[in-house]
Every structure is written in C-alpha cells, then in structure tokens.
Amino acid sequence: MNTTIQTMLGHRSIRKFTDAAISDEQLTTIIAAGIAASSSSMIQATSIIRITDPEKRAALAHLAGDQAYVKEAAEFLVFCIDYQRHYSISSEIKPEYTELTLIGAIDSGLMAQNCLLAAESIGLGGVYIGGLRNSPHEVDALLNLPPHSAILFGMCLGVPAQDPQTKPRLPMAMILHENEYQPLNKPLLAEYDQQMIEYYQQRSTHNKQQDWSSAVTATLSKESRPFIADYFKSKGLMTK
Numbered sequence: 001m002n003t004t005i006q007t008m009l010g011h012r013s014i015r016k017f018t019d020a021a022i023s024d025e026q027l028t029t030i031i032a033a034g035i036a037a038s039s040s041s042m043i044q045a046t047s048i049i050r051i052t053d054p055e056k057r058a059a060l061a062h063l064a065g066d067q068a069y070v071k072e073a074a075e076f077l078v079f080c081i082d083y084q085r086h087y088s089i090s091s092e093i094k095p096e097y098t099e100l101t102l103i104g105a106i107d108s109g110l111m112a113q114n115c116l117l118a119a120e121s122i123g124l125g126g127v128y129i130g131g132l133r134n135s136p137h138e139v140d141a142l143l144n145l146p147p148h149s150a151i152l153f154g155m156c157l158g159v160p161a162q163d164p165q166t167k168p169r170l171p172m173a174m175i176l177h178e179n180e181y182q183p184l185n186k187p188l189l190a191e192y193d194q195q196m197i198e199y200y201q202q203r204s205t206h207n208k209q210q211d212w213s214s215a216v217t218a219t220l221s222k223e224s225r226p227f228i229a230d231y232f233k234s235k236g237l238m239t240k
C-alpha cells in the first residue's frame, strides 16, 4: 500500500489542536492541492474564505453551534459556492438553476477533501464544520458574501493534539453494488451495528451505547435545516 492510500485510510476528524501555526508554505500547498481537484465543465464555482480575524472566528464558532475548535484551530476556512465571479464576467449567466448549485456543491466538496487530505499527508489534521449552516444568513453577512455566492461548510486545520481511533465505516459490500441496486443486507448491517456499539464504548471521548442504525434513524427523523432552501434562494440560487 502506498503512502497516499495509507493517509486516506488513516483519516479521522481532529477536534483538538496544539497552539502551533500552519506555515504559509504549508497552507499554500494545501490550498493548491484543493484547487487541483476536478471541476465540472471547468466552471470552478468555489471560493474559500480564510478567517484570520479572531473576532470573526469567535463569532463563527458561536454561529456553528458553539464549536470551540473553530476558534482554536490554526486555520479556519469557509468553502462557498461562488457564481458571483462568473456573474461579474457576464450578467447573462443564469446561476439560478439548481443544477448549478449541485455542481458548485460537488466541486467544493472535492476541493475541500483534497485540502484535508493534503493537510493529513503532512501530519496536520482537521474537521469539516457543517454547523455553519445552522445560521446561514448570519454567517453570510459576517463574510460579506455577494449575491450568487453562498456558504457551504467550514474546515478547521491544525496540528493534532489528540489521536482518535478511525471510525468504522459501513462494510464495502453494502456500499458497492454490482450492475444494479442491491437491497439492504441485514446480517451485514447487524455486524456493523455491533462494531459501532463496540467503537462508541471504547473511544476515549463521548462514550455512548448506540448502534449506527438507531443513530442515523434518530438524526434523519428530525427536520434537517428546513430553512436552507430559502437561504439559497435568497442568494439567487436554486430558484429554477
């Protein structure tokens, strides 16, 4: 196995960081790796906002649901869909199509994952912060985002001050289907649920007695940020 794949398979989110900074050279490398990701039709509809202002960091940490690591990480990046750039080139573009928001979100996810992987490959760690979408209008205003651009998620990066276990994923046989969709494999799911019970019991923080099926059922039975479609529409996106 090569070191790239070892880094990928060793991924775990890091939520505690030392006070060490990320050097300019490291950050430039991480962002360059992100920008190198594939982009649908070369549209390149992502902007990354690096938050260096400590007051903005604190405000974002609060808006993300009081996630302290947003304040504490060496770097905090906000990934945004950005069609304002294209609109500035030509006001004839039509960023309101949902397809274009999908493209922007997919491309931004690919760019971000390249950034995280690059960071992990040089001994850094990080975590995505979807919690920014708890208060999209407030975050948007804080970052002074123009129309046709919208927040997606943040990312904390820094030198890890913890060494958490990797979290077990669904078995490959449940994710990889051949030629057509395969129905749920219940015995495999039961094995995975047992594995997750053991993982949650053994891990160093937030021990709990829960399996994956009940955890995702609880999560997905709640409303999921029901205000988010209106936020995107308010930015001139997803109205068609």
Ligand SMILES: Cc1cc2nc3c(=O)[nH]c(=O)nc-3n(C[C@H](O)[C@H](O)[C@H](O)COP(=O)(O)O)c2cc1C
Residues within 6 Å of the ligand: 011, 012, 013, 014, 015, 064, 067, 127, 128, 129, 130, 131, 132, 153, 166, 167
């Ligand atoms: C788009 C996205 C948003 C996320 N948002 C948060 C967040 O707001 N806070 C947090 O602590 N973790 C967040 N996570 C991290 C997930 O909880 C984590 O990836 C998942 O539990 C799997 O754990 P692992 O990354 O350690 O393997 C997010 C992950 C993704 C991909």
